[in-house]
Amino acid sequence: MSVNLKPPKPASLHPVPGVRLGVAEAGIRKANRKDVTLIELAAGSRVAGVFTTNRFCAAPVQVCKAHLAAAEGIRALVINTGIANAGTGELGLANSKQTCDAVAALLGASPSSVLPFSTGVILEHLPMDRLIAGLPAARQNLRDDGWFDAAHAIMTTDTIAKAVSRQIEIGGATVTLTGMSKGAGMIKPNMATMLGFLATDAAISQPLLETLVEEAAGLSFNSITIDGDTSTNDSFILIATGRAGNAEISDAASADYQALRSAVVEVSIELAQAIVRDGEGATKFMTLAIEGGGSREECRKVGYAIGHSPLVKTAFFASDPNLGRILAAIGYAGIDDLDVSKIRVWLAADGEEVLVAEEGGRASSYLEEAGSRVMKSPEITVRVDLARGQSAVRMWTCDFSYDYVKINADYRS
């Protein structure tokens, strides 16, 4: 199941000059499945990333951070599905490094110019022989227009491949942005079992690229939740190959940066929302618009309390306007001096917005028929005015269905 998520059309995914992608079947965990993806970057490409905050961060994440810090220039990314290489101790770390060594040898690059990514079950070791044996085929397969196949090869419990592409003008040059993401469960910010890769051919300075990946992650991948679980492997990588011909962007206040930033954020949000739309067992896509907060942080607390509540999520699954569960979640979000008598809550869908709660209870104008009508929509916005200040956030989540339990009870079997 998924909510209003269409698979990408191959022709819609513009190649990004300087980026080639190749996939292969290595038999990591299951046979006859593309499970290794290689991404080769032209010399001079710049790369920045945001990673999981989980203390059990997986071996590949540790290696990625070290290789990015080495600042030698990244020339390749290697992604395997099937096994996450997380909770694997010293051997896991050695395996991630060995993967980089093998890719480096194939491409004639240095090991620290390779970033490794793994996603799948945790606490199991990578079958290094099979993984390494699969790499030459992925290299053989490297193509400019490899995004469509790569978006499929990085899927785990995803039901639909996720890829987005845009072209914009910056200073007279056509700039391309193409990205892909994967993830459908264990999704909570900071971050999710989610991998995101976004490449552009824009020329941008390394410091500004690093600012941009943080900003974009905060507004997209770090604003979604499916089940509240923060994975060990989450990574979002922003690549800039600098081949578009625009003047290098190095000023955050420039119009060029704002244009690029806006496009990167837009594509990142679409990639992040695709993960929620494909949330394990999802039947509803919910936007949480939390407004009137004293700070963005307290708005996020309220958004997460609503977005994580199994009771709220099962009520949405049932199309039940059980508003009390939403109010209860707002109440326990952790804002100690919250004045609940000032809060207003709306449900909106299909152009109709219904005020459901005010003055500490059900809105006097509220009619259950209107609430029920809105709840039947597959795309619903929950808007909350905390009446405490000017901060606002938008976050996205999905409902909680029988199939979520089924998928997660069966995943390893």
Next chain:
Amino acid sequence: MSVNLKPPKPASLHPVPGVRLGVAEAGIRKANRKDVTLIELAAGSRVAGVFTTNRFCAAPVQVCKAHLAAAEGIRALVINTGIANAGTGELGLANSKQTCDAVAALLGASPSSVLPFSTGVILEHLPMDRLIAGLPAARQNLRDDGWFDAAHAIMTTDTIAKAVSRQIEIGGATVTLTGMSKGAGMIKPNMATMLGFLATDAAISQPLLETLVEEAAGLSFNSITIDGDTSTNDSFILIATGRAGNAEISDAASADYQALRSAVVEVSIELAQAIVRDGEGATKFMTLAIEGGGSREECRKVGYAIGHSPLVKTAFFASDPNLGRILAAIGYAGIDDLDVSKIRVWLAADGEEVLVAEEGGRASSYLEEAGSRVMKSPEITVRVDLARGQSAVRMWTCDFSYDYVKINADYRS
């Protein structure tokens, strides 16, 4: 479904001198159902309580707090099921007060000597005419041995009534403790949609009774979680009628206090565990023993991260020793300087304890068969050694099944 939870036997529930209980059918939300319970206390009884921290705390909770603060002496408790009277604004508050007025008039007591409790759906108003019309029958029905019927009358989505009774000796006097609880969903500490009432005939000073209810709640009702939702109505009430004939306990260091404390904590834990055993859709009962923490607070963070993770909970439902999900939860529990290489994790059941993780990964001695054998048990202990200090906590939770979704998607329909 429930996990190793047997209904109480009527004869096992010792009457508590000074406490009479009566139930009636008021038709609050459904017909032909005992939905109002009255508890009458003898003059001189002392009462202390712990209540929800939810900012949307329900009208009856607000009234309870005000009436306890008035310190005039509590003479009656009135509990209705069906409607929680939460998220009901000023009218809800007026309705709770009116309920107290009606009980007070029936018993010839003052309104502020009555504590009201409500549990059920939120955002709906109490049908005051029917509630008040039902009270005389509950009063007519008042009996010393009314615990068994009362434990049934306070049930909502509970499948089994929950009541526990003990007798101990204090200073040569026989002291009785009898309690009941309800709750099966929206269970997270501080607190749950959970009501707990524990009465003893021990003589104890008011300040020490207040200390005791806090201590007991912390070790029992505030150490359980089913779905992470903190309800609007949670209340745990400790009553001491002073009729046992023991010398009044007023010294926290005395042997008498320690004996009473130990019995109160034991009964509270049993009542709290009964709620988890009857958790909505539960098929497994899990004890989370978190040890070696730098503080109790960080142990609790780890316990809640494990106990709230839908991925951990569905893995237990599937009897799948998916240890990685447990490690991931420990990793995102919010202990910033956690050294995962020192953590050890065991799974235990039926007298067998299996070391599953050490040194940042799967334990070298771990065999999947052993993990699978333990996971098949309906009662499993997850023991975590954080290797940071001497603090330890025990918490309890249950798994997450298809039936959890079914119960919560269907609850209002």
